[in-house]
Amino acid sequence: MTRLLLGVTLERICKAVLLLCLLHFVIIMILYFDVYAQHLDFFSRFNARNGSRAHPFSNSSRPNGTAASYGAAGAEPPSASARPGANHSSTEKPLQPCQEVPPGLVGRLLIEFSSPMSMERVQRENPDVRRGGKYSPQDCVPRQKVAILIPFRHREHHLKYWLHYLHPILRRQKVAYGIYIINQFGEDTFNRAKLLNVGFLEALKDDEEYDCFIFSDVDLIPMDDRNLYRCYEQPRHFAVGMDKFGFRLPYAGYFGGVSGLSKSQFLKINGFPNEYWGWGGEDDDIFNRISLNGMKVSRPDIRIGRYRMIKHERDKHNEPNPQRFTKIQNTKMTMKRDGISSLQYRVVEVSRQPLYTNVTVEIGRPPPRLARG
Structure with a gap:
């Protein structure tokens, strides 16, 4: 057994x-x-x-395999290997669309402003960025073309940090983008929303293929690269939690700091208001315009939509606007006549810097305020 x-x-x-x-x-x-x-x-x-080196004018040497029109005068007919039915293998596979969630993201970021920063350093860190602050991924086809617009005046110190952090973040996000600094000429009262309207039109003049627009203050840096700078089905508010607000939303209708709208969404609300001179109120007016046009604001998760603000004193000629509360209550009456359709400005200069495009504009001055009593 x-x-x-x-x-x-x-x-x-x-x-x-x-x-x-x-x-x-x-x-x-x-x-x-x-x-x-x-x-x-x-x-x-x-x-x-x-083979492509030996025959530089063959079909395989052209981008995306585009064939020459050999019916035109002086053009040679395709070789036997390029004719339909021939045993010909393509040299390169067509690029695929970029993934919805890019694989190279790192998540939470350490953001600090104590290290000295220079434009030369930022330029060395971003050799792939083309003149004018433009970039497009080479290994996939981007889903959108994004114009990033920054209202600006006398903030060169902040701009260096913004470019230092945002260029690498945007590249990891596989964004095709261009950065436009909309610089207000002169020393009259600052008008953030009107500058953003100008940026919308000037960016489209530069490249009519932009279909997404991100409106960002120069002193706000995202703390997580999973906060994707792109447009969504609804207008997007990116800066959900700023450090100055204890990383929480100050109130439900807050739409300040960093926001994004597609081209069609922006035109649907007639752009931004032009009559908010000084600090405050314009972002609430924009929120009202979005709601009154039947749209809703979308936001990232509060853990992802965190931002650090570069601390600074309030700018001269950007004092709080005393008329902002009255104007916010009248958005429904003013939004059709005050916006991108009524915008007036004069371009002073457009210069393409290595890391951004600078658009200096004259936007006028606020109307005189009525004397009290």
Whole structure:
């Protein structure tokens, strides 16, 4: 009986060993064919590359495989390898759309403003950014083309930190973007919303393919690169939790700091109001315009929508607007006549810097206030 059991056990062990050997053989064959296929792919690409060098005007050397129009005068007909039905393999695969959530994001970021910053350093850190502050990913097709607009005056120190942090974040987010600094000319009262209206039009003059617009203050830096700078089905408020507010929303209708609207959303609300001179009120007016046009504000999770603000004193000629509360109550009556449709300004200068495009504009001055009593 013992011998019988021993024999059965040995038989089972032999079968198990045989199965392991068979499994090992199958795995080896799979790896072999995989390596063999990679070698074939390498040699085919190598031959195709050499072929394109030998025939620089062949179809394979053109971007996206665009064929020349050989019916025109002086154009040569395609070679046999480029004709339909020929045994011809493409040299490069077409780029795929960028992923909804890019794989290179790092999440929570350490943001600090104590280290000295210079434009030269930021430029060295971002060699892939083209002149004018433009960038597009090379390994995938971006889903949107984004113009980032910053209302500006006398904030060069803040701008260096903003560019230092935002360029790498936007590149990791696989965004095709351009950065526009809308600089108010002169020393009259500051008008944030009117500058953003100007930025919308000037960015479209520069590139009519922009379909998303991010409106950002220069002193606000996102603390998480999962806060994706793109447009959504509803207008987007990005700066959900600022450090100055204890990383929480100050009130439900708050729409300040950093926001984003698609081209169609922006035009639907007639852009931003032009008559908010001085600090405050325009972001509440924008929130009212969005609500009155049947849209809702979307926001990221409070843990992702955190921002650090560069501390500073209030700018001269940007004092609180005493008329802001009255104007906010009248949005429904004013939004059709006061906005992008009534915008007037004069471009003083447009200069393309290595990391951004500067648009200096004259936007006028506020109307005289009526004397009290």
